[in-house]
Amino acid sequence: MLSEYKEVFLEELDEQLQLMDEVIMQLERDCESREVIQSLFRAAHTLKGSSAAMGFEEMKRLTHRMEHLLDLVRSKEKTVTPPLIDLLFRALDSLKLMKEDIVTQDCITVDVSACLQALERFGSEEAGGGVPVTAPSAEQDAGRTAYGTSAAAAAAASGFKWPELSLSIRLHMKNAIGQGLRLYWVSVRLSPDCFIQGARAYVIQTMLAEWGEVLLAAPDYESIGESGMETPELTYLYAGTQESSELAAMTANLADVAGADAEPVSPEEAEMDYRAHGDEEASPEPEREPVLVLVPPAAETAAAAESLIRQPASPPTAQQPAAAVKSKAQTIRVSVERLDDLMNLVGELVIDQTRIQQVARTQRRRFQDDSVGELGHIADHLSRIIGDLQESVMKARMLPIEQLMGRFPRMIRDLSRDLGKELELVMEGQDTELDRTLIEEIADPLIHLIRNAVDHGLELPEVRERAGKSRQGILRIKAAHEDNQVVIYVEDDGAGIDPAKMRSSAVGKGIISQEEADALGDREAIDLIFRPGFSTAQRVSDVSGRGVGMDIVASHIEKLNGMIDIRSELGRGTSFKIKLPLTLAIIVGLLVKCNGQTLIVPMSNIAEIVRVPAEEIRSVRGQPVVLIRNQVIPVADIRDRFGVSGTNDGRKHIPLVIIGSAEKRLALTVDELIGNQEIVIKSLGAYIGKVEGIAGATILGDGSVALILEVSSLFGKAAVR
Amino acid sequence: MTAQEQYVEFGIEREQYAIRIQDIHEIIKMQDITHIPGVMPYVKGVINLRGKIVPVLSLRDLFGMEEQPYTKQTRIVVVNHAVDTVGIIVDRVSKVTTFNDIQAPQGRFGGLDGRLFTGIGLTSGGLVGILQLEEVLLQD
Known part of the structure; x- marks a missing residue:
């Protein structure tokens, strides 16, 4: 259970750290920008909240210091100076180390006391404006807490019970009543040992939304995760068909809920207040709901925003992130495994589709019939759809x-x-x-x-x-x-x-001999950089x-x-x-034939395909080579690699597939070029395991299995000769 | 192991072997096999079993017998082996059967290591070697 929250926490941590990185860089360039400072402050604040919720005390303290320091900058008591930037970076690096610790060993072992002290010192020294900022963090914290409770107390004293209702919510209420639903104020007390209240609040809200309709949530779950709540109580305005006792019981049964109440809302309440509001802000005709038409959207959101501000439990800094999260709500997180599964299924489809295409072609050749033509059309359509599907799935995996x-x-x-x-x-x-x-x-x-x-x-x-x-x-x-x-x-x-330096250095290191070095062109000399042991x-x-x-x-x-x-x-x-x-699962491959066996060369490894007269393949020191555009490329016969004998028995032109792996080039002679095709890489399975020279296999349109060459291993073979 | 368990009985040359029926995925006719260079000689290659790539082995080769051309009777017995599916080429598949009498394998059975067998089934037609798949497939 904990690990589930940990994952959520780590994701958030990752996001915030990345954000901080960017923002501090921005701050370095533009020292004055208030927005930049504000977003940095917010990131530190967010992390403080979530690390406290997760019980990572060290991290909380560090982020608290950062937040404090940034607060001083925000209030112009400190200016942004290079030492400050460095310090912020240092704190950020400490946070990153902590994150590593959390990932690997679930607790923080890295010592950040030096960084903490530096932050503290920086925060207290030369505090301008006559405000002594020597107050240690404990006092700060105490101040905050006091503020929080007194605000809550004040709210209670003033007789405040339910959140204010905005105009749009009142309209929703009316709608719900019109549909014959009952309205309730549902209040939920979270149990005190609830981890990440925000996540729990989200679950509760989702459940309520499943049973009926949630018109208002106070505080909204999006605003909770950051700091937790002093009094973990959630209030919802709910519309549904249940009886109040039934609803209360259902809610109380949810995990981490200590208690729940459901209090009916009288229809008049919505009506009366609505009227009052209507006088102030909207149309003078509240009876027939013309407000929707007359009130421009801006006014409505303004009203909604106003109601947000009035919600007592929502901390003021939470509004902006909450808004940001809302706009992001169109995305969902999906585990990579699921996408992989999906990709595999699409792979199967791609294979079947090529087979159907092939069957359709043979049928067309054999029969003259309307139904055969139709089969062709269907096959074409199917392949278009599968193509689109494949692209969509691929896109889903793309970042x-x-x-x-x-x-x-x-x-x-x-x-x-x-x-x-x-x-x-x-x-x-x-x-x-x-x-x-x-x-x-x-x-x-x-x-x-x-x-x-x-x-x-x-x-x-x-x-x-x-x-x-x-x-x-x-x-x-x-x-x-x-x-x-x-x-x-x-x-x-x-x-x-410098090619000359490369040559002499390679000779000096014994990577190549002097003659070899002399024979190298400038480009090849530069390519030496990829040789092992070269620097x-x-x-x-x-x-x-x-x-x-x-x-x-x-x-x-x-x-x-x-x-x-x-x-x-x-x-x-x-x-x-x-x-x-673009992707690792589906590739474009060139189908070639060698001794009757079809082989596939990944298109991404192919530099070019040429057909050369047989006599252009010459032998240099026993190694067949071919000269293509002034580049000498060694030639290899795939048949050698596959242990089958065969000669280029007097063919005039030989097709050459020039493959490249990293900086190396090699020309493969093949019997026949068939064409290129999208193929799905499948492994040969655990029983056969890894085979030298084979990257995997795929199923062709005719249902046969073709092997995919592993290009990089061919080079090793050629180099031996 | 109860004596009434069901087995699929098959043969190579004149010998009869059997595999527990629940270890068998399916039995198919001979297919085109794609040869893979550089693997064990008894691995004849891979086939496409409805979109899945399945390696096939020759039981003849595994048991040190001469390869024979495939006939109409040649079958591939597809078995589940750990997470993998593996096909075994046999000369013929005879029947689904049960054994009333199964004896523990002695040191050797028909010139083969007794460890390759979980037992020897006695039938009116003769002796049937019940394969210990793990051992047979893991041979080097």
């Missing part, structure tokens, strides 16, 4: 890459400060969507590339000046869709990669790592069926281009 890119500005800010570089970060295409699994998988390689660009790519400001460039380097991260693939660029306008950094900094960088990046991208390309110009900068498939 904007912003999820990932949002993390970069902070990281880059810290990096550039540590390394003494000045740079401008340009991010484009944050709304590019890709599969959520891919977003997770691509994070590490991307971060690596960025670190490399800042550390090795961009020069120090003085060096840049001497080279006649602006002091500030430009780091550009760009994402976009390019023919059904996602491409991500990481570009810098730094020093670029041109003069020193090993803790920023871009220990020379394990680029080859790991490359192999990671290979695993995702992607490609990485590097372009570099000496003195001008370096550009990495990562190409990824």
Whole structure:
């Protein structure tokens, strides 16, 4: 039960931390913006509430300090200074560490006392305006509590019992009475040991809405989670068919409810007040409900907002987030597993659909009949629908890459400060969507590339000046869709990669021999960066790592069926281009035939397909190669790989499928090109397990099983020769 | 194990074997098999069983017998093995049967390791080796 709340809590924590990250960065740029300070304050406040509810005392204390400090900034007692920004970042980092602790071990072990002290010191020193802000947190807390209770007491003393009713709610009440429903004030007392009151309130409200209609909830569940409530009592205006005793009993039976009452609302109450309100704010003709027509929507919402303010239990700061949550209410959280299941089912459909298509084609060839034509039409329609369905399901799994890119500005800010570089970060295409699994998988390689660009790519400001460039380097991260693939660029306008240096360095490290180095063109020399154990950094900094960088990046991208390309110009900068498939489950594959067996090469691994005269395949030191657009590409025969013999028995032209995995290229000779098709990757199952060179299998239109080549493993094989 | 449990009896060459009926998913006719390079020789490849990719093994190969061309009688006995579904190619499927008398396997049965069998069923037609699927499928 606890873990369920923990999940909710962690999700919220994640969101708020990300938000804080962004907001502090904004604050750094724009010190004066009140909105920015306000939203930061709100985030700290939210976290304070939920961490207290979850019993994470340390986190509560830290967020409380932050909140306090921000309050001072808000009230202009403090100004935003670089040390303050640094301190806020430091506190944020501590919060992140705490989050890690909570995720891994369910309790907080990280020591944040230093950070707490720093916050406290900062809060108390040089407090302008003559207000001594030395008050320790306990007093602050006490003050707040006192305020809360006295407000409640005042409300009670003034005879206040039920929340004020807005005009629109009164109209709803009238409607309900018109429908013959009974109106009740339902008051619910939550049991004192209830965790996350907001969540419980939500459940209660949902249940009530199932039994009847909830016209008003005070406090609204959306406003509770943040701070909890002093007196956990919920009030609902409810319309339904039940008797009051029945309703009270049903409500009291819900989990975490200590007690419940249902008090009937007299119809006159709605009527009378409605009239009073009508005089003030709306039409002079209250009898026939013309208000709906006459009152412009703005007035109605204003009335509703007013009623919100008057609700006693709702804390004043809660209104804005509540409104924000409301606008988000159109989305629901769905577990990834469900989406995966859905995707699998769609995969089955895609397979069947290709089969139906095939049957329809053969039928058409064989028979001339109206029904055959109809079958064709149905098959076409079906494939359109399945195509749409597939796209919708795929979209449901997609997230904007912003999820990932949002993390970069902070990281880059810290990096550039540590390394003494000045740079401008340009991010484009944050709304590019890709599969959520891919977003997770691509994070590490991307971060690596960025670190490399800042550390090795961009020069120090003085060096840049001497080279006649602006002091500030430009780091550009760009994402976009390019023919059904996602491409991500990481570009810098730094020093670029020197091919000559690459050659000598590779020889020095014993990665290649001197002759090999001499034979390399500039592009191939730059590609050396992807070789294991290669790093041109003069020193090993803790920023871009220990020379394990680029080859790991490359192999990671290979695993995702992607490609990485590097372009570099000496003195001008370096550009990495990562190409990824949109999704991992359904891919476009090229069907080829080899010795009568159909094989599939993932389209995302194919650089190009050519047909060359047989004599153009030459042999260099025993390795067959082909020259395509001035690039020497080794040639491999899939049949070798599959242990079947066969020759290109005197064919004049040979189809070549040029595959790329990361930066490598390889030309595969095949017997026949069949065409490309959308295919669903299926595993060979646990019994067979992982087979070298095979990424999986799929079912073709004719019902047969075809194997999918694992492109990256073919390279290993070719390199041995 | 009660003696009245039901079994599916099948054969390769002149020998008879059986598998408990509840371990059997279905029995299908021979299908086109897609060969997979680089796997155990007794794994003949994979088939498409109504959208599911199922590996098929040759019982002949597993039991060290010469492969024979498939005939009209050749069947694939599809069994549930742990989370997987596996097909076993046999020469013929004879019948569903029960055994009145099941004896514990001795050290060897027909030249095969006794561990491959849960028991030996005695029938009027002769001896039937009841397969211990776990052992048979996990052979290396």
